Amino acid sequence: MTKTILRALAGETLPVPPVWMMRQAGRYLPEYRETRAKAGDFLSLCYNPDLAAEVTLQPLRRYGFDAAILFADILLLPQALGSDLWFETGEGPRLSTITGPADLARLKDRDAIHETLAPVYETVRILSRELPKEVTLIGFAGAPWTVATYMIAGRGTPDQGPAHALKAADRATFAALIDLLTEATIDYLSAQVEAGAEVVKLFDSWAGSLKGQDFDDFAVAPAKRIIAALKARHPGLPVIAFPREARERYVGFAKATGADCVALDNSVAADWAAENVQTDGCVQGNLDPSLLVTGGEALVTETRRIVKAFSNGPHIFNLGHGITPDADPENVHRMLAAIRG
Numbered sequence: 001m002t003k004t005i006l007r008a009l010a011g012e013t014l015p016v017p018p019v020w021m022m023r024q025a026g027r028y029l030p031e032y033r034e035t036r037a038k039a040g041d042f043l044s045l046c047y048n049p050d051l052a053a054e055v056t057l058q059p060l061r062r063y064g065f066d067a068a069i070l071f072a073d074i075l076l077l078p079q080a081l082g083s084d085l086w087f088e089t090g091e092g093p094r095l096s097t098i099t100g101p102a103d104l105a106r107l108k109d110r111d112a113i114h115e116t117l118a119p120v121y122e123t124v125r126i127l128s129r130e131l132p133k134e135v136t137l138i139g140f141a142g143a144p145w146t147v148a149t150y151m152i153a154g155r156g157t158p159d160q161g162p163a164h165a166l167k168a169a170d171r172a173t174f175a176a177l178i179d180l181l182t183e184a185t186i187d188y189l190s191a192q193v194e195a196g197a198e199v200v201k202l203f204d205s206w207a208g209s210l211k212g213q214d215f216d217d218f219a220v221a222p223a224k225r226i227i228a229a230l231k232a233r234h235p236g237l238p239v240i241a242f243p244r245e246a247r248e249r250y251v252g253f254a255k256a257t258g259a260d261c262v263a264l265d266n267s268v269a270a271d272w273a274a275e276n277v278q279t280d281g282c283v284q285g286n287l288d289p290s291l292l293v294t295g296g297e298a299l300v301t302e303t304r305r306i307v308k309a310f311s312n313g314p315h316i317f318n319l320g321h322g323i324t325p326d327a328d329p330e331n332v333h334r335m336l337a338a339i340r341g
């Protein structure tokens with residue numbers, strides 16, 4: 001087993017951490033913007049296997065990252081389940097809403113998703129043929145809670161208010177939606193693995209707004225179920241979990257869910273995470289993405305500080321969240337130089 005990402009995920013401490021970036025294919029790259037224009041719009045790009053594979057490969061050509069992440073979106077799964085989905089330019093995603101049992105009943109069942117998602121699996125197949133031998137291919141899905149927050153509200157929300165409200169007002173509908181998403185996510189990720197994904201990552205971007213028992217019920221429990229089912233179908237499959245802004249709940253998250261690696265956002269201190277989270281295995285993270293906008297000495301200092309903080313255990317270097325469209329592509333080279341020396 002020679003791929004550095006797989007070695008780190010298996011618990012090996014490497015002299016130089018392998019590195020990739022969340023949203024590494026994206027609008028900060030001129031070649032991405034060009035390919036997206038050719039596709040027409042973002043969703044057409046996601047469903048065009050040749051072009052989606054092309055944008056996945058672009059950041060690898062430029063930077064030589066250790067992993068490629070499939071180019072797709074966490075909201076393709078709700079679309080495959082029958083939600084309407086579109087992107088408002090400059091604003092973000094819009095979906096039909098789930099407000100009660102009638103909306104839930106209109107969704108398709110888990111077996112129907114592959115019809116819509118077949119082009120995504122084709123993208124994975126192309127990538128597994130075309131990627132350089134040393135690069136690891138990561139598939140992904142949104143975690144049920146995060147995906148549910150978009151399906152319930154019909155858009156991104158600052159506090160996930162509508163999802164919390166449905167959870168309080170109509171627990172049965174809310175729990176049934178989480179259940180459907182959990183089952184569909186197992187099938188979706190499993191199909192990505194069958195197509196050639198070597199690792200999968202579960203994005204729970206809004207995990208931080210779940211408190212107390214809700215965090216156990218709707219962040220930990222679904223992740224645990226998904227990971228157990230995937231590992232039963234694909235023995236040895238490494239899984240990265242990203243319960244963003246989980247704060248003190250990062251502690252023990254890998255053990256509680258069976259994840260091989262916990263991805264950390266940049267609100268937690270690397271020294272604290274090395275002592276309290278990395279003790280259970282591989283961690284990924286956690287540079288503040290705004291440093292790729294501002295650059296300078298702070299970018300270099302902070303990158304080195306993170307590498308050093310995690311140097312006594314398994315670590316995959318990454319950002320604490322996705323790189324933003326206003327990032328300077330040259331700053332990514334500076335970050336890599338600070339990591340790789």
Ligand SMILES: Cc1c2[nH]c(c1CCC(=O)O)Cc1[nH]c(c(CCC(=O)O)c1C)Cc1[nH]c(c(CCC(=O)O)c1C)Cc1[nH]c(c(C)c1CCC(=O)O)C2
Nearest residue numbers: 022023024025026042069070071072073074092203205322
């Ligand atoms: C919440 C979420 C979404 N999508 C995703 C998450 C979880 C991670 C996170 O918290 O950021 C995950 C995602 N989205 C995208 C990927 C591709 C792989 C990668 O490079 O990381 C991945 C892994 C492409 C994308 N997904 C999106 C873009 C930008 C679309 C464009 O080209 O205009 C990309 C490259 C659009 C998107 N997709 C989503 C939103 C809220 C938006 C709009 C905000 C924005 O524009 O950045 C939903």
